[in-house]
Amino acid sequence: MTNLKVHGSVPLDLEGDLASLRGDGARMAPHWAAPDRITPRPVSPSLIHGVTVPPASARLLDAMSDYGD
Incomplete structure (x- = not known):
């Protein structure tokens, strides 16, 4: 559900364009x-675990062309 309450005198434009969005x-x-x-801290390799990908997803990704083809 969308809350359409407006606080202030800004007109409500539900069909806005890029200028309205900006x-x-x-x-x-x-x-x-x-x-x-934000400075990322290094993560210990012992905390990194493998990633499990379902076979169907792996086949889908394998069938996709590389970026830029």
Whole structure:
């Protein structure tokens, strides 16, 4: 279910275009705080386990062409 409550005098445009989307993003940006920098920490190889892929998925991926073909 979509919450269509609008707080403020911004017109509600459900069929918006790119300009409308960019405007929405510009209005929301001040409400979101981003960290200055995220430094990933190394993961010990002992914590990395194998990946199990179902045979059907493996066949599907094997049948796909490589990117750029």
